[in-house]
Amino acid sequence: MDIDAPIVLHSAARHGxxxxxxxxxxxxxxxxxDLGGGMVMYIGPDRAGNLTEIGVVDWHDxxxxxxxxxxxxxxxx
Numbered sequence: 895m896d897i898d899a900p901i902v903l904h905s906a907a908r909h910g911x912x913x914x915x916x917x918x919x920x921x922x923x924x925x926x927x928d929l930g931g932g933m934v935m936y937i938g939p940d941r942a943g944n945l946t947e948i949g950v951v952d953w954h955d956x957x958x959x960x961x962x963x964x965x966x967x968x969x970x971x
Contacts, residue, residue, distance in 0.1 A: 900950055900957040909963035915940035916962040920948045927969065935961075937969050945970065 900920065902913045911919075919938035927935040929949075936948040947969050949961030 900959050902959045906959045906962040911946060911962035915946065916948055916959050919946035920959060935969065937965050
């Protein structure tokens, strides 16, 4: 994936995570899971330090965050 900051799509706000928090969690990810089907899940802290899961896909020749929410237990093993 590109090292430039990804585009944050509207769908990423579905769970109430602010765009700045999603970008922070992506930039400072502590773990990464390839979920297949083009989805990569980054686990990182939001600006307050809460672990957040960030779903990233390739989107029209760019990288896009399509999912953001507080990290679920399955990603915190």
